[in-house]
Amino acid sequence: MAPRSVRIILGLFFGLFVLFLYGPLISVFVLAFQGPEGGLTFPMRGFSTHWFGVLWEGVGVVDIWRAFRRSLALGVVVMVITVVLSLMAGLAFRRRFAGSGAVFYVAVASLIVPSIVVSLGIALEFRLVDDAVKAWGRANEVEWVIRQYTTAMGLFTSAMGAQLTWTLPFGLLIMFAVFNRFDPSYEEAARDLGAGPWATFREAVLPLIAPALVGVALFGFTLSYDEIARTSQAIGGLNTLPLELRGLTTTVTNPSIYALGALTTGVSFLVIGVALLVHWLLRKRRAAQLARMGGGGA
Amino acid sequence: MTRLARYSPYFLALPFALVFLAFFVVPLVLVVVVSFWDYTEYSIIPDFILTNYAEMFEGCLARLPDLCTTFATYLSTLKFVVLTWFFCLIIGFAVAYYLAFCVSSLHMQIVLFLICTIPFWTSNVIRMISWIPLLGRNGLVNEGLISAGLIEEPIEWLLYSSFSVTIAFVHLYALFMVVPIFNSMMRIDRSLIEAAYDGGANGWKTLTNVIIPLSKPGIVIGSIFVITIVMGDFLTVGVMGGQQIASVGKIIQVEMSYLQFPAAAANAVVLLMLTLLIIVAMTRIVDIRKEL
Numbered sequence: 023m024a025p026r027s028v029r030i031i032l033g034l035f036f037g038l039f040v041l042f043l044y045g046p047l048i049s050v051f052v053l054a055f056q057g058p059e060g061g062l063t064f065p066m067r068g069f070s071t072h073w074f075g076v077l078w079e080g081v082g083v084v085d086i087w088r089a090f091r092r093s094l095a096l097g098v099v100v101m102v103i104t105v106v107l108s109l110m111a112g113l114a115f116r117r118r119f120a121g122s123g124a125v126f127y128v129a130v131a132s133l134i135v136p137s138i139v140v141s142l143g144i145a146l147e148f149r150l151v152d153d154a155v156k157a158w159g160r161a162n163e164v165e166w167v168i169r170q171y172t173t174a175m176g177l178f179t180s181a182m183g184a185q186l187t188w189t190l191p192f193g194l195l196i197m198f199a200v201f202n203r204f205d206p207s208y209e210e211a212a213r214d215l216g217a218g219p220w221a222t223f224r225e226a227v228l229p230l231i232a233p234a235l236v237g238v239a240l241f242g243f244t245l246s247y248d249e250i251a252r253t254s255q256a257i258g259g260l261n262t263l264p265l266e267l268r269g270l271t272t273t274v275t276n277p278s279i280y281a282l283g284a285l286t287t288g289v290s291f292l293v294i295g296v297a298l299l300v301h302w303l304l305r306k307r308r309a310a311q312l313a314r315m316g317g318g319g320a
Numbered sequence: 321m322t323r324l325a326r327y328s329p330y331f332l333a334l335p336f337a338l339v340f341l342a343f344f345v346v347p348l349v350l351v352v353v354v355s356f357w358d359y360t361e362y363s364i365i366p367d368f369i370l371t372n373y374a375e376m377f378e379g380c381l382a383r384l385p386d387l388c389t390t391f392a393t394y395l396s397t398l399k400f401v402v403l404t405w406f407f408c409l410i411i412g413f414a415v416a417y418y419l420a421f422c423v424s425s426l427h428m429q430i431v432l433f434l435i436c437t438i439p440f441w442t443s444n445v446i447r448m449i450s451w452i453p454l455l456g457r458n459g460l461v462n463e464g465l466i467s468a469g470l471i472e473e474p475i476e477w478l479l480y481s482s483f484s485v486t487i488a489f490v491h492l493y494a495l496f497m498v499v500p501i502f503n504s505m506m507r508i509d510r511s512l513i514e515a516a517y518d519g520g521a522n523g524w525k526t527l528t529n530v531i532i533p534l535s536k537p538g539i540v541i542g543s544i545f546v547i548t549i550v551m552g553d554f555l556t557v558g559v560m561g562g563q564q565i566a567s568v569g570k571i572i573q574v575e576m577s578y579l580q581f582p583a584a585a586a587n588a589v590v591l592l593m594l595t596l597l598i599i600v601a602m603t604r605i606v607d608i609r610k611e612l
Contacts, residue, residue, distance in 0.1 A: 033422065035414050036432070039414075040436070042491065049453045111332065113332050117329050125336065134595070136551055136595055138588070138591075139552060142588050219328075240441075251552070268559065283445075291441075294438065
């Protein structure tokens with residue numbers, strides 16, 4: 023334990039850090055309730071939900087509610103894929119296999135290659151695919167390609183792929199942390215009792231790692247829901263909410279942008295809250311089950 | 321072992337690997353390949369030319385010591401990298417140290433750690449614009465300084481400046497430094513610190529001879545994260561710089577908006593090389609895989 027004077031100074035520093043983290047965010051929440059006459063900065067001129075109303079009517083030319091729905095849908099899809107693929111890969115990595123090192127390093131590299139480069143690469147890839155498809159359509163006189171095909175880029179193709187290169191490495195690292203601390207004796211016990219591989223996984227492994235999977239899901243959803251850098255060049259025609267929001271920062275000059283900020287942050291907080299609750303419930307259930315089995319906490 | 325069990329790791333890892341093949345490896349290869357291609361206003365043409373690179377550095381050596389646009393942009397980007405890295409490191413180390421060594425109960429450690437991480441789960445753009453009410457011309461900082469009688473006119477350089485870009489970077493990414501350093505510090509065997517004190521080392525010596533060396537993996541991982549994010553940034557510099565400050569990421573983004581894919585690719589390759597160089601230099605200090 024550090025000396026008292028160090029503890030007090032660092033405690034103050036920590037308090038300032040928390041203020042630094044939350045202060046600006048709180049001002050956005052407060053200013054979202056700015057009166058109708060008020061502007062982008064303090065003081066508050068009254069207290070109203072006027073700007074939420076403005077937001078509801080729609081700001082500028084973009085349809086933010088559609089963008090919001092797109093972001094939610096993409097977030098859920100990315101979340102599910104991230105959980106399933108990270109779990110499968112995490113199980114695979116429990117044993118060494120040919121190419122395991124390469125897969126690991128590619129995943130880590132994906133975290134540290136600048137996002138704009140990844141985004142550019144995916145845009146190029148889809149552009150070349152589009153050119154190839156169009157050329158093929160013309161050469162073989164395929165009616166629908168000539169008439170209708172514009173691009174393969176889109177929310178659930180290029181944008182989803184771009185976001186997965188960002189969410190999956192986090193998922194894999196969490197699975198590594200889980201299986202490094204995983205006690206294999208429960209599995210062995212299940213196998214000794216005659217359970218097959220699938221039953222062993224479902225009855226012994228899955229309940230033990232379920233709380234961690236909630237963490238992977240939280241990463242998957244929120245990283246997708248707020249992602250901009252990788253999605254930006256790989257999105258195609260229809261933007262997600264964060265991308266629209268970024269555009270709005272240069273065009274909207276009234277507190278409705280704070281109202282939007284408060285709403286989308288509220289969604290993030292709601293998701294975190296639900297995840298923490300589910301995590302806590304799963305842990306409680308697991309502890310109860312382990313106690314019934316007479317084992318210790320894993 | 322059955323045949324199925326022997327091959328199961330491959331089946332399990334295959335979808336994961338395919339995602340990275342399709343959306344990471346192939347795209348990166350394409351960036352390198354296309355950087356040697358030719359282009360017109362509306363098409364990109366397979367070729368092997370060095371024009372894209374030559375245009376990037378056109379006149380750069382001849383004009384020294386004056387900086388060409390490319391050098392100036394890289395210098396500006398590197399300035400943000402160094403500033404952000406420095407402040408994140410100081411804050412990250414101090415906060416992690418406080419959590420690891422000054423908070424005694426595990427329960428309290430978890431609670432305080434969660435408090436630090438929650439803003440990380442919210443939108444970056446919101447966290448950027450949340451500085452406007454504080455740093456704007458009529459923002460809280462200027463109002464406060466004026467009413468305190470310290471200044472008479474509002475300070476103009478608080479917002480849409482290098483200052484606001486740096487503060488936003490630190491605000492967004494300090495956590496990336498806190499988490500790995502905290503992780504490293506929590507693994508330090510407390511008896512080592514006791515032993516250092518018992519051996520007669522004072523607090524400072526214990527810090528520099530025991531705690532900092534053992535926290536090095538966390539420091540390096542956090543540094544790599546912060547540095548690579550700031551290197552490729554176009555968003556924060558754009559929004560917080562009022563679209564007036566240049567960065568390498570922004571050049572790439574602008575070139576793409578004009579569909580000059582090969583030029584953007586050449587810029588991306590140079591950016592990538594520089595980033596990798598920095599990372600290789602840092603990983604010389606630590607083996608990442610051992611730390612997981």
